[in-house]
Amino acid sequence: MSEMLVLCPFALDSGLLSEAARLSGGNLRALVPEGKGVMAGEYGASHIVTLAAGEIPEEGEFAAFLAENIRAWGSGMILAPATVRMRNLMPMLAWHLKAGLTADCSALRLEDGRLLQTRPAFGNSLMADIRTLSDIQMATVRPGTFRPSKCPAPSPAIETLTYVPAGRVKLLGFAPFSEGKPLSQAEIIVAGGMGVGSREGFAKLERLAQKLGAGLGASRTAVAAGFAPYSCQVGMTGVTVCPKLYLAFGISGAVQHLAGMSGSGTVVAVNQDPKAPIFDYADYGIVGDWEVIADQLLEEENL
Numbered sequence: 047m048s049e050m051l052v053l054c055p056f057a058l059d060s061g062l063l064s065e066a067a068r069l070s071g072g073n074l075r076a077l078v079p080e081g082k083g084v085m086a087g088e089y090g091a092s093h094i095v096t097l098a099a100g101e102i103p104e105e106g107e108f109a110a111f112l113a114e115n116i117r118a119w120g121s122g123m124i125l126a127p128a129t130v131r132m133r134n135l136m137p138m139l140a141w142h143l144k145a146g147l148t149a150d151c152s153a154l155r156l157e158d159g160r161l162l163q164t165r166p167a168f169g170n171s172l173m174a175d176i177r178t179l180s181d182i183q184m185a186t187v188r189p190g191t192f193r194p195s196k197c198p199a200p201s202p203a204i205e206t207l208t209y210v211p212a213g214r215v216k217l218l219g220f221a222p223f224s225e226g227k228p229l230s231q232a233e234i235i236v237a238g239g240m241g242v243g244s245r246e247g248f249a250k251l252e253r254l255a256q257k258l259g260a261g262l263g264a265s266r267t268a269v270a271a272g273f274a275p276y277s278c279q280v281g282m283t284g285v286t287v288c289p290k291l292y293l294a295f296g297i298s299g300a301v302q303h304l305a306g307m308s309g310s311g312t313v314v315a316v317n318q319d320p321k322a323p324i325f326d327y328a329d330y331g332i333v334g335d336w337e338v339i340a341d342q343l344l345e346e347e348n349l
């Protein structure tokens with residue numbers, strides 16, 4: 047099997063690195079930001095390339111630079127987190143390498159030494175297994191899909207790759223879509239659904255989230271109703287999350303929602319309908335009004 051390469055030049059994705067280390071059996075190269083080399087080794091990279099570069103203003107030029115290096119490395123499978131910048135970079139890189147690229151995968155496995163990539167298809171109504179036929183296979187994976195687990199490589203080799211942009215484009219700024227830590231990295235998530243019923247209800251959940259040091263999540267219908275912004279949407283058409291604790295208030299438990307949070311550690315569901323499907327999935331279920339429970343948690347001093 048040829049070498050697997052994880053590209054994280056802008057920010058290290060420890061979950062993706064862990065999964066790639068498992069799949070590649072340790073034959074894993076990782077391109078990571080300067081200063082993250084040791085951490086990449088802890089998550090299983092056996093050959094670490096740290097990128098010495100200032101701000102990268104133009105992904106097109108950077109893609110050409112990367113393609114030249116990847117050809118020299120001989121990597122046969124290339125994975126990257128589906129972040130905004132990598133979603134922009136990977137198609138250009140695929141063009142340079144004449145490689146097939148599968149975007150937004152939710153699972154990866156190997157068959158006969160080739161990568162089998164699973165992703166939602168046909169408006170998320172089915173999950174498709176995709177095997178690209180090109181010599182080099184490429185895939186992006188939603189951040190938060192894989193839980194990070196440390197599996198240190200025995201004695202990883204570390205080298206530095208220096209990139210100096212030609213300077214035709216100057217990057218004036220790069221602002222994140224939402225404030226604070228991304229939902230995909232939250233250890234606790236307080237999520238609300240249509241049962242929460244209003245923006246005011248979500249404001250209460252946000253106070254609870256702040257109290258618990260948690261991120262705020264929402265179902266698609268709650269987002270569509272304007273109760274919460276899209277950046278909170280969890281599920282097939284939103285963010286994929288794997289927190290240690292997922293508190294679901296007034297969420298019925300549709301498959302499209304579960305698809306985005308099934309990697310959660312412990313799930314606690316509050317719903318007034320004892321037959322709500324979320325109870326089939328939750329570790330702990332509370333049958334009752336979400337607001338009564340949220341108020342009790344807000345009043346609790348020992349949280």
Ligand SMILES: Cc1cc2nc3c(=O)[nH]c(=O)nc-3n(C[C@H](O)[C@H](O)[C@H](O)COP(=O)(O)OP(=O)(O)OC[C@H]3O[C@@H](n4cnc5c(N)ncnc54)[C@H](O)[C@@H]3O)c2cc1C
Pocket residue numbers: 169170171238239240241242264265266267268279280281282283284295296297298299300301302303306316317318319322334335336337
């Ligand atoms: C192609 C496609 C993609 C989709 N992608 C997503 C996605 O990414 N994420 C997503 O979430 N959905 C997605 N959906 C929508 C999904 O099918 C469901 O419609 C949606 O998840 C339901 O949201 P909900 O649970 O908030 O609302 P509902 O299904 O309306 O459930 C509300 C729940 O609140 C309970 N409730 C009501 N009042 C209270 C109260 N006072 N206290 C406690 N409980 C109460 C009710 O008993 C009910 O179970 C998608 C659908 C399609 C077709």
